Amino acid sequence: MKTMETTAARDLSKFIVPSIKSFEKHHGSFAFKAKILFYADSSHYKTAKNLCKVFKDIFGLEAEVVSSEESSQADIVLKTDSAGGNPESYSILVRPEMITISSPSGRGLFYGLNTLIQLIERDKNGSAFSVPCCRIEDQPEYQWRGFMLDVCRHFMSIDCIKRYIDILSFYKFNRLHLHLTEDQGWRIESRKYPLLTEIGAYRGKSNYGGYYTLEQLRDIMDYAAARFVTVVPEIDLPGHCQAALAAYPELSCTGGPFEVSEKVHVIHEEAFCAGNEKCFEFLQDVFGEIIDALEPKYIHIGADECLKNRWKACSRCQQRIKDEVLADENELQAYFVRRIASFLKSKGVTVIGWEEILEGGGDRDTIIQVWKGCREVAKECISNGYRVILSPTSNCYLDYVPARIDLEKASQFDLNIADSPAEKELVLGGEACMWTEDTPQEILDSKVFPRLLAICESLWHGAAVENYQEFANRLRSHYNAVSEYGIEYNCSFPES
Ligand SMILES: [Zn+2]
Numbered sequence: 001m002k003t004m005e006t007t008a009a010r011d012l013s014k015f016i017v018p019s020i021k022s023f024e025k026h027h028g029s030f031a032f033k034a035k036i037l038f039y040a041d042s043s044h045y046k047t048a049k050n051l052c053k054v055f056k057d058i059f060g061l062e063a064e065v066v067s068s069e070e071s072s073q074a075d076i077v078l079k080t081d082s083a084g085g086n087p088e089s090y091s092i093l094v095r096p097e098m099i100t101i102s103s104p105s106g107r108g109l110f111y112g113l114n115t116l117i118q119l120i121e122r123d124k125n126g127s128a129f130s131v132p133c134c135r136i137e138d139q140p141e142y143q144w145r146g147f148m149l150d151v152c153r154h155f156m157s158i159d160c161i162k163r164y165i166d167i168l169s170f171y172k173f174n175r176l177h178l179h180l181t182e183d184q185g186w187r188i189e190s191r192k193y194p195l196l197t198e199i200g201a202y203r204g205k206s207n208y209g210g211y212y213t214l215e216q217l218r219d220i221m222d223y224a225a226a227r228f229v230t231v232v233p234e235i236d237l238p239g240h241c242q243a244a245l246a247a248y249p250e251l252s253c254t255g256g257p258f259e260v261s262e263k264v265h266v267i268h269e270e271a272f273c274a275g276n277e278k279c280f281e282f283l284q285d286v287f288g289e290i291i292d293a294l295e296p297k298y299i300h301i302g303a304d305e306c307l308k309n310r311w312k313a314c315s316r317c318q319q320r321i322k323d324e325v326l327a328d329e330n331e332l333q334a335y336f337v338r339r340i341a342s343f344l345k346s347k348g349v350t351v352i353g354w355e356e357i358l359e360g361g362g363d364r365d366t367i368i369q370v371w372k373g374c375r376e377v378a379k380e381c382i383s384n385g386y387r388v389i390l391s392p393t394s395n396c397y398l399d400y401v402p403a404r405i406d407l408e409k410a411s412q413f414d415l416n417i418a419d420s421p422a423e424k425e426l427v428l429g430g431e432a433c434m435w436t437e438d439t440p441q442e443i444l445d446s447k448v449f450p451r452l453l454a455i456c457e458s459l460w461h462g463a464a465v466e467n468y469q470e471f472a473n474r475l476r477s478h479y480n481a482v483s484e485y486g487i488e489y490n491c492s493f494p495e496s
Pocket of ligand 1: 276311315317
């Protein structure tokens with residue numbers, strides 16, 4: 001993003017995505033001088049330094065951070081709001097002589113700045129910049145505002161992922177969930193199990209694939225953290241693992257051989273053998289390496305769509321059911337998941353799983369990502385004390401064609417499922433999902449946008465967009481800012 005389109009008649013409150021909770025327009029405007037002076041209290045000095053770079057990159061304006069003695073001359077002041085409150089909240093006061101952004105946290109200041117960037121007007125020559133005087137108060141309704149990217153069915157470059165982190169953070173998303181392992185490819189380095197990537201990362205005659213080293217992923221996580229985005233790595237188990245079994249067939253029930261799958265849109269039957277201790281050793285080793293290298297706060301362990309046919313026919317799996325006095329293969333999955341989750345918990349990691357992780361019994365420390373039977377399943381989860389992330393296929397699956405989920409449908413994502421404040425605490429937020437069976441990197445934007453911005457709007461406010469026409473019009477005004485990212489929309493806009 002380099003520049004923002006502006007017109008004299010633009011009504012700024014009708015331009016911003018996600019919309020602001022409270023916007024009060026005052027008389028006059030703040031005009032930027034050739035050089036912008038920032039002042040921040042010491043805890044936000046680094047944020048202010050980063051902002052200087054942002055202003056240079058976006059607007060070509062020189063900027064520097066001034067000392068406390070010179071603070072009265074500052075153009076933009078970043079202030080810690082000592083009253084506390086929601087750490088993601090912020091307020092902006094624009095007066096003719098100074099802009100003040102306040103928040104209880106650096107994260108809130110960052111969001112305030114991203115709102116300010118959307119407020120800046122450029123004159124006709126493109127050389128003078130101003131912001132209308134106003135007062136803004138804003139905060140999100142839910143703490144988890146995520147985007148899931150499947151880098152397995154199609155591999156995405158590091159540059160592509162970083163560009164998405166830039167975009168996500170600009171729109172105040174705070175989680176990037178990377179789906180790193182699948183039947184069609186294993187995309188994360190393991191030093192102890194090198195065949196995972198030597199064999200598991202590439203498929204078919206074309207040798208299509210790729211993977212990230214632990215060092216590269218650490219770099220991605222640090223890049224994201226600097227933009228207040230937490231990366232959630234997903235290693236899917238006990239199903240969706242044919243690529244791993246192609247590398248290490250001894251971890252399967254049948255012994256293989258297997259190929260990294262080229263089939264998509266089918267649920268594969270292969271799973272890690274739940275009766276084989278080596279599988280637990282393998283997974284603990286892999287997770288141990290990830291934890292050491294990436295220090296993730298969360299790890300997603302999938303647990304979705306495991307068919308269990310292989311377990312039914314496997315003498316070791318059946319022996320495990322007997323030894324552990326389990327009722328059936330569903331309880332065997334719960335046993336499998338519990339062992340891995342206990343290991344991760346012992347390392348201080350919070351575990352997340354798709355809703356099928358509850359098959360055969362669950363653990364209330366695990367966060368449940370609900371996708372299939374969203375409203376009903378999510379309500380049942382929170383009434384049983386589980387924390388949930390909502391990703392309903394009805395609104396949040398961006399791989400679905402626009403004929404199935406158009407912009408309006410995406411804008412109707414409703415997070416209001418709780419019947420009490422205590423239940424609402426358990427609804428962490430939601431996540432847009434981008435599965436890439438049919439989506440190579442070249443056409444990723446056309447699938448993601450503009451629907452991601454509809455979900456962004458719902459996530460920030462915690463409810464379905466009430467006035468779709470207003471939202472669609474606002475998005476249209478916003479379009480030029482987005483087009484500076486090189487994003488191409490492929491979703492019909494209603495005519496205003
Ligand atoms: Zn087995």
